[in-house]
Amino acid sequence: MSGDGGRDPLEGVDPEVLAWHWGALANDPAVCCVPQPGQDGYPCILNRAFHPEHRDVLGRTWPVRDEALYVAPARLLPGLDGTVTVPTLDHGPVTLSCPVWCRGHEAAPKARVDLGHESDDFLMLVPVPGGHATLMTAVFEQRPFTARPPGTGVFLNLEIDGQFHPLGPDGVAEIADTLSTVAVDLRVLSRRLARYIAEEAGR
Numbered sequence: 001m002s003g004d005g006g007r008d009p010l011e012g013v014d015p016e017v018l019a020w021h022w023g024a025l026a027n028d029p030a031v032c033c034v035p036q037p038g039q040d041g042y043p044c045i046l047n048r049a050f051h052p053e054h055r056d057v058l059g060r061t062w063p064v065r066d067e068a069l070y071v072a073p074a075r076l077l078p079g080l081d082g083t084v085t086v087p088t089l090d091h092g093p094v095t096l097s098c099p100v101w102c103r104g105h106e107a108a109p110k111a112r113v114d115l116g117h118e119s120d121d122f123l124m125l126v127p128v129p130g131g132h133a134t135l136m137t138a139v140f141e142q143r144p145f146t147a148r149p150p151g152t153g154v155f156l157n158l159e160i161d162g163q164f165h166p167l168g169p170d171g172v173a174e175i176a177d178t179l180s181t182v183a184v185d186l187r188v189l190s191r192r193l194a195r196y197i198a199e200e201a202g203r
């Protein structure tokens with residue numbers, strides 16, 4: 001067993017509190033998300049209402065400094081009919097028909113060709129000592145006016161190590177298959193490590 005990695009620090013945490021924690025890690029706009037000094041991966045899990053001190057999933061608190069509570073840029077949300085009218089720099093107001101997964105559009109005008117529907121982020125996290133690391137982030141996207149790849153259809157934009165990879169269903173499935181073999185590799189390494197440690201102890 002390696003140092004403090006033996007036990008999940010989140011074990012036994014109230015599921016509702018845990019949900020806020022995952023929300024904070026995913027930059028959920030309802031959550032404060034301010035990072036905790038010296039504790040990577042343990043942001044503030046309180047909601048965006050003013051609070052005198054930040055609090056993480058484990059109940060640790062730290063003072064609110066002069067950092068203003070982060071305010072998400074205003075978003076235009078689709079109405080009951082599923083449409084939203086957004087300002088553009090080159091075509092005036094443009095009305096879009098949003099897919100159900102669209103999380104709304106920035107209120108700041110941009111070129112029509114740059115308009116796109118985007119879902120919330122899906123973060124794929126793995127536990128590491130002292131918190132969690134993001135393996136990749138996935139977001140559904142559709143760009144109705146683009147003339148460039150990946151075209152005007154729906155795709156999954158997968159961010160890996162700072163690079164975005166637009167993928168169709170087969171591409172996503174291929175990555176999932178590859179991750180299964182990566183998991184097998186990791187289990188082999190885990191068993192080898194355990195053996196090396198045991199051998200070390202027997203010397």
Ligand SMILES: [Zn+2]
Pocket residue numbers: 032033034044045046051053054055
């Ligand atoms: Zn906070």
Ligand SMILES: [Zn+2]
Pocket residue numbers: 084096097098099102103104105116117118
């Ligand atoms: Zn939309």
